[in-house]
Amino acid sequence: MEPRKITDTVQWMGAVDWDRRLFDSLIPLPDGTSYNAYFIKGSEKNVLLDSADPDMSEVLLAQLEGIDRIDYLVSHHAEQDHSGTIPRVLEKYPAAKLISSTKAKGMLIDLLKIPKERFVTVEDGETLSLGDRTLKFVYTPWVHWPETMSTYLQEEKILFSCDFFGSHIATSDLFVTDEGRVYEAAKRYFAEIMMPFRNIIKKNLEKVSGLEIDMIAPSHGSIYKRPAFILDAYRDWVLSPPKNVAVIPYVSMHDSTRLMVDHLLADLVSRGVRVEKFNLAVTDIGKLAMALVDAATIVVGTPTVLAGPHPAAAYATFLANALRPKAEFLSIVGSYGWGGKTVETLAGMIPNLKVEVLDPVLGKGVPSESVYRSLDKLADTIASKHEEKGFK
Ligand code: FEO
DSSP states (O other), rough: OOOEEESEEEEEEEEEEESSOOTTTTTOTTTTTEEEEEEEEEEOOOEOOOOOGGHHHHHHHHGGOOOOOOOOOOOOOOOOHHHTTHHHHHHHHHEEEEEEEHHHHHHHHHHHOOOOOGGEEEEETTTOSSSSSSEEEEOOSSSSSSSSSSEEGGTTTTTEEETTTTTOOOOSOBBBOOHHHHHHHHHHHHIIIHHHHHHHHHHHHHHTSSOSSEEESSSSBBBSSHHHHHHHHHHHHHOOOOOOOOEEEEEOOOHHHHHHHHHHHHHHHHHTTTTEEETTTOHHHHHHHHHHOSSSSEEEEEETTTEEHHHHHHHHHHHHHHHHOOOOOOEEEESSSSOOOOOHHHHHTTTTOEEEEEEEEEEEESOOHHHHHHHHHHHHHHHHHHHHHHHO
C-alpha cells in the first residue's frame, strides 16, 4: 500500500499483514494485523515513528523511496514487529538518529545490534522541535514491555501510542469505521498481552488523559478519530470490577466432564449468572482470554488423566495465571476414573490469581445424582457470591 495522508504533515506508512494468523507463536490473529509507522514532516526536521516487522521491510522501504531525508527515527517499543526494520532504515539514512527511551536503548542494542552511536535517548516528558511541529515523548511502560513510550504531536493533538490501544486487524480502513469490530479486536489484544499489567496501565491511562487528544494512532489497526471510544473501553477493562460472568474452560474425554459442565452452566444461567463456555479441544485461546477480562468466576472443567488434569486444562489454567484477570472466585469440576491429584495440581498453578477457591466437584465416572446436587450447590454459591459483591 502507498503512504496515506492523515493530516498535511502526517502520513501513515507501514504494512498491512492480511495473511498472518499467529503472533509470538502463541496468539491467534483471526483478522491478521498491521504494523503502522508514521512519517511527520516538520518545517525543519523529518521524523519516522517506528518501522515494520522484518517480514514487511520491503513494503516500508518502498514507501520511503520518495523521502530524501529522515532526521530522526523514533522507536517506541523494541519488539521486532515495530523495530525489526530499523536497521534497514538507519542504513538508508546514515545521518538519522534513533530516538528511544533510556530503557529501550539497551534492548534495541541487544535485539538488533544497532550501534550505540546512532542513539539519542529521551526522558519522560521531553520535547523535540521539528520546526513548526513539536513532539512530546510520554513514557507508557508495560504496554506490554517495560521500555515502551508514546509520542504526542502537540500542534495536531495526535497521540502515537504504539501497542497501547492497538488492535490486530488487517484492514484498508485508515480510520476506525466499525467500532463494534474494532472493540472486539482491541479487547482481544488487551486480554492477550496487557491484562497482566492493569495496575501500571491505570497510571498510563491517567497520564494520557491529561493530554488533549484529537486522534490516537496506534501501531496496530486503524486510527481512532474518536479517542473516547477506546479510552472508555480501556477504563472499563482496567478499572471496572468484574462482571456477573462465569467463564468455564473445559475439556472432556468421554463426555462425563461435559455433562457436568453443561449442568453447571444451566444452573448458573437459571440463577442469573452469565456464562461463557469454552471447549479447550477446539477453542480459540484469544476468545477465552477476552472472556477472562470480565469474568468474576472461573470454573475449570477437566477429567483426570495420567493422574492429573488434562494437559489442555493445565494449559488454560497456566494461561489464566499468567494473564492475571480480575476474577475473584475459582473452582474445578470434572470426572475421574480411579484417583489422581487433579485439584491439587491445578490449585498449585494459580499463585498469581487473587481468588477464593470454591469447593471443587469431582465425580467418579458418569455423573451421579449426588454429583449433580453438588453442582447445584456450587451454582448457588457462585450466584450468591456475585450478588453479595454487586457484580452486574
Ligand atoms: Fe506490537 Fe509488542 O509489539
